[in-house]
Amino acid sequence: MTSRIALRAAALFDGATTATGPLVVVEDGRIASVETGGRGSPPPGVELVDLPGATLLPGLVDTHVHLGFDAGPDPVAALAGRDREEVLEQMAQACAAQLRAGVTTVRDLGDRDYLTLDLRAKAAPGELPTIVAAGPPITSPGGHCHFLGSAVSGVDGVRAAVHEHAERGVDVIKVMASGGQMTPGTRWDATQFPPEVVRALVDEAHAHGLPVTAHAHAVDAVRDALDAGVDGIEHATFMTTDGPRLDDELLATLVRRRIAVGLTVGLKVVPGMEPPPDIRRHLPAILAVAAAICGSGALVVAGTDAGIAPPKPHGVLPLGLVHLTELGMTPLQALTAGTSVAATVCGLGDRKGRIAPGYDADLLAVAGDPLTDITALLTPQHVLVAGQPV
Numbered sequence: 001m002t003s004r005i006a007l008r009a010a011a012l013f014d015g016a017t018t019a020t021g022p023l024v025v026v027e028d029g030r031i032a033s034v035e036t037g038g039r040g041s042p043p044p045g046v047e048l049v050d051l052p053g054a055t056l057l058p059g060l061v062d063t064h065v066h067l068g069f070d071a072g073p074d075p076v077a078a079l080a081g082r083d084r085e086e087v088l089e090q091m092a093q094a095c096a097a098q099l100r101a102g103v104t105t106v107r108d109l110g111d112r113d114y115l116t117l118d119l120r121a122k123a124a125p126g127e128l129p130t131i132v133a134a135g136p137p138i139t140s141p142g143g144h145c146h147f148l149g150s151a152v153s154g155v156d157g158v159r160a161a162v163h164e165h166a167e168r169g170v171d172v173i174k175v176m177a178s179g180g181q182m183t184p185g186t187r188w189d190a191t192q193f194p195p196e197v198v199r200a201l202v203d204e205a206h207a208h209g210l211p212v213t214a215h216a217h218a219v220d221a222v223r224d225a226l227d228a229g230v231d232g233i234e235h236a237t238f239m240t241t242d243g244p245r246l247d248d249e250l251l252a253t254l255v256r257r258r259i260a261v262g263l264t265v266g267l268k269v270v271p272g273m274e275p276p277p278d279i280r281r282h283l284p285a286i287l288a289v290a291a292a293i294c295g296s297g298a299l300v301v302a303g304t305d306a307g308i309a310p311p312k313p314h315g316v317l318p319l320g321l322v323h324l325t326e327l328g329m330t331p332l333q334a335l336t337a338g339t340s341v342a343a344t345v346c347g348l349g350d351r352k353g354r355i356a357p358g359y360d361a362d363l364l365a366v367a368g369d370p371l372t373d374i375t376a377l378l379t380p381q382h383v384l385v386a387g388q389p390v
């Protein structure tokens with residue numbers, strides 16, 4: 001039996017352009033038809049969801065989350081203290097929070113024990129956001145997020161790790177090319193692997209048909225990752241021992257090669273919770289680098305790092321897209337970055353991020369017009385995932 005539902009709203013953003021008076025018909029989890037200008041009427045016998053005053057958008061896509069981190073005061077310790085079933089339960093809660101916020105696709109860039117793959121394998125359609133999974137991030141011994149279980153060294157070590165990830169069925173390889181704030185003893189202004197090891201990792205991943213995105217704060221890590229041929233850069237703070245310093249040549253390479261740059265936007269104000277001292281000290285310079293990247297024509301997406309701290313709750317992406325406008329994007333550019341562009345970066349550009357016939361029926365309705373006031377994203381009215389109401 002086919003299940004059909006129609007949605008009518010005041011305005012439409014279809015992932016690329018805008019229109020008024022949309023009527024979208026959903027059939028068996030897919031978008032069957034889209035009419036605009038108030039011309040459409042629901043087919044006979046089809047349930048109509050009327051959303052007067054609302055704007056209909058594609059479900060949002062967060063390109064960088066950690067479902068296994070609970071966004072509590074110490075997500076690393078919390079994860080370490082949970083057994084497999086408890087982690088899966090935590091991940092399900094994280095997914096529910098993402099859906100409530102209108103985020104219908106997430107790319108998990110670092111789990112433990114490949115549990116994101118187990119989570120999605122057991123889920124019924126419409127139960128979870130679509131999960132694009134990296135499994136445990138590949139890092140160096142004692143390196144950033146080594147506690148997630150995939151610390152290796154040398155050319156043979158990274159090739160074996162990529163091979164294992166491919167066999168487990170991941171969609172993307174995440175490599176920690178620099179240290180990070182979350183892991184004591186690592187340096188965010190320094191690389192974690194020699195250049196030839198990063199090259200071998202990317203080579204092995206591409207041989208398995210997998211894209212690679214590199215966690216890269218350090219300028220040197222960005223350079224090595226680009227030299228190695230990665231497909232994406234996460235964070236891109238261009239950190240040096242003297243703080244963030246944008247490298248024009250590397251930025252030009254990012255722009256020319258259409259490398260995805262995941263900016264770590266979206267920070268919820270939580271009373272009593274301040275960013276770590278190093279981030280606080282460098283924040284103005286970090287934001288200046290991010291604004292320069294936004295203005296450069298680079299392929300920018302919002303990857304929030306949801307889960308890693310209380311100001312980064314699951315479902316923080318709408319705030320991240322607001323944040324992109326504060327970095328100089330227009331609302332149209334930010335919404336495009338958070339839908340169709342992000343879907344393409346996740347390898348799902350033919351299924352997600354657009355409201356068009358044949359696309360998955362992942363839909364978000366917000367009150368008002370996010371193209372004139374993007375904070376409208378913060379009040380989702382109605383969310384559909386795979387055609388199912390959340």
Ligand SMILES: [Zn+2]
Binds near residue numbers: 064065109110
């Ligand atoms: Zn991360």
